[in-house]
Amino acid sequence: MNQSTDVIVIGAGIIGAACAEALAARGLQVTVIEQDAVGSGATAAGMGHLVAMDDNAAELALSSWSIRLWNEFVDEHPHSHEYSRCGTIWVASDAEELAAAQAKGSNMRAHGLPCELLDAQALYGREPALRPGLAGGLLVGGDGLVYPPKSARILLDRARSRGAQLVAGAVTAIEDRAVLLRDGSRLHADSIVLAAGARCTELLPGLPLQAKKGHLAITDRYPGFIRHQLVELGYIKSAHAASGDSVAFNLQPRPTGQILIGSSRQFSASLDAEPAMLSRMLRHAAGFVPQLAGLNVLRCWTGLRAASPDGLPLIGPWPARRGLWLATGHEGLGITTSLATAQLLAAQMTDGSVPIPLQAYLPQRFMPSPSNHV
Numbered sequence: 001m002n003q004s005t006d007v008i009v010i011g012a013g014i015i016g017a018a019c020a021e022a023l024a025a026r027g028l029q030v031t032v033i034e035q036d037a038v039g040s041g042a043t044a045a046g047m048g049h050l051v052a053m054d055d056n057a058a059e060l061a062l063s064s065w066s067i068r069l070w071n072e073f074v075d076e077h078p079h080s081h082e083y084s085r086c087g088t089i090w091v092a093s094d095a096e097e098l099a100a101a102q103a104k105g106s107n108m109r110a111h112g113l114p115c116e117l118l119d120a121q122a123l124y125g126r127e128p129a130l131r132p133g134l135a136g137g138l139l140v141g142g143d144g145l146v147y148p149p150k151s152a153r154i155l156l157d158r159a160r161s162r163g164a165q166l167v168a169g170a171v172t173a174i175e176d177r178a179v180l181l182r183d184g185s186r187l188h189a190d191s192i193v194l195a196a197g198a199r200c201t202e203l204l205p206g207l208p209l210q211a212k213k214g215h216l217a218i219t220d221r222y223p224g225f226i227r228h229q230l231v232e233l234g235y236i237k238s239a240h241a242a243s244g245d246s247v248a249f250n251l252q253p254r255p256t257g258q259i260l261i262g263s264s265r266q267f268s269a270s271l272d273a274e275p276a277m278l279s280r281m282l283r284h285a286a287g288f289v290p291q292l293a294g295l296n297v298l299r300c301w302t303g304l305r306a307a308s309p310d311g312l313p314l315i316g317p318w319p320a321r322r323g324l325w326l327a328t329g330h331e332g333l334g335i336t337t338s339l340a341t342a343q344l345l346a347a348q349m350t351d352g353s354v355p356i357p358l359q360a361y362l363p364q365r366f367m368p369s370p371s372n373h374v
Contacts, residue, residue: 004188005031007349008179009195010171010203013043014148014335015327016195017155018342023193024162026350031187032156033179035170039152042197045214045303046335047252047262048151049229050144051088053333054107058312058360063333064111065356066340067142073339074146080154082147084255088229089118089127090138091249091288097233101138104233114141127226129289143229145252148335155338171196174203177323191349194318195327197334198269198304204318208366209329211304213268215278220296221257228253232288247281249288259295261285263332271302307331308366315344315361325349326363 009020012034024030050070054060074083092098098117105115116139123137124130160166167187173180178188194200198211232249245266252260264281266274278300286293308314308329318324327345330337344361347354 003031005029005165006189007031007191007193008033008187008189009193010174010179011041011194011196011199012038012152012156012166013041013195013197014039014046014152014155014338015197015330015341016193017152017159018338019193019195019327019345020159020164021155021162022342022346023349024159024164026346026352028350030159030164031167031189032159032164033167033169033171033181033187035168038156038166039149041199042303042305042334043148043152045216045301045305046148046332047216047250047260048145048148048335049088049252050146050336051229051231051333052108052111052113052140052143053336054104055311059333060107060111061356062313062337062340062361064108064113066337067113067144069339069343070144070146070336071142074144077154081151082255083144084253085142085144086228086253087139087141088143088231089123090140090231090233091123091130092135092137092233094135098135098137100233101136105138108140115139116141127228127230129226129291130230131288131290139228145229145254146335151335171203174321174324176321189323191323191325193325193327193345197328198306200306200326200328204321204324207326207328208309208314209306210267211269212307212331213264213266213270213302213304214262214332215264215273215281215300215302217261217278217282217297217300218254219259219261220298222259222295223257225259225291225295226251226253226289230288245277247277247284249285251285251289251292258298259292261292261297265332269304271304273300273302305331305334310365313337313341313361314363314366315341316348316358316363319364319367
């Protein structure tokens with residue numbers, strides 16, 4: 001095989017599939033290379049939440065825009081995505097966290113996101129299974145969830161309907177305007193998009209990414225057990241810890257009636273499930289919803305998420321290699337921000353305009369020397 005195309009996308013997870021769809025929609029000839037199944041890897045290990053996050057202004061701008069894009073996307077065929085607009089309740093354990101919820105709500109409303117502050121009575125009216133003694137919460141009504149592998153497949157199918165090709169194979173090297181596959185074949189392209197998540201550092205050593213392992217567990221079917229995605233307000237601090245292992249309370253009511261339980265974070269490149277970490281995560285979740293301890297867990301699994309040093313994804317050209325573009329480093333927010341990521345990347349590659357500033361996501365922020373820029 002020795003072919004040429006406009007763009008090669010390495011990786012057919014949710015990010016790569018979204019990028020392929022956005023580029024094909026702009027009339028580019030796209031070839032996607034995936035070594036495993038479409039939507040596997042971190043995509044299959046994601047909780048599938050479409051959640052607005054506001055750790056900083058750039059994260060809120062990207063996630064809120066992407067949720068709007070998701071709403072338009074899933075409205076076409078919501079059942080195909082296993083979509084649910086369940087909303088998120090950020091649970092406040094005490095008065096201090098309730099004050100933080102109020103500030104969070106003000107920030108999100110300023111970005112057009114519907115929010116409702118819940119006192120304790122209103123919280124238990126919405127979610128009676130929560131343990132007694134909580135202070136309240138913040139309901140973000142526009143949040144939802146999808147089944148990520150299905151959404152990745154739908155995005156890739158849309159790209160293929162516009163002429164994109166899917167190649168099954170493993171990329172072993174990125175060259176100037178080309179990639180080398182394990183079978184010895186070489187594919188050429190004007191541009192190469194690296195969207196391989198935690199695998200990116202194998203192909204581009206020195207990339208400022210670190211693998212974070214996460215555990216997930218899913219129960220048998222218990223329809224109506226909870227109604228919203230439930231997240232502790234301490235999630236932000238726990239999930240994005242700069243070092244060490246951490247767990248956070250995060251429950252989802254899947255459309256199947258199952259309960260998806262997260263989350264954990266470990267700086268590790270091993271996919272092995274660890275009983276001690278799983279036990280810690282499940283105990284923590286049961287601390288918020290005691291009846292959870294009596295449910296039947298069907299399956300546990302892990303995934304590796306690519307994390308950048310500043311918690312923001314890398315979207316744009318990589319200055320050290322002409323023609324190479326990055327769409328990676330989304331850590332635990334890749335499902336939510338995939339569609340906006342694809343639009344940001346495609347706009348940069350085709351001289352288009354986007355509705356949010358893109359400077360905060362450019363990979364060149366990790367290469368401060370101007371002499372290194374393309």
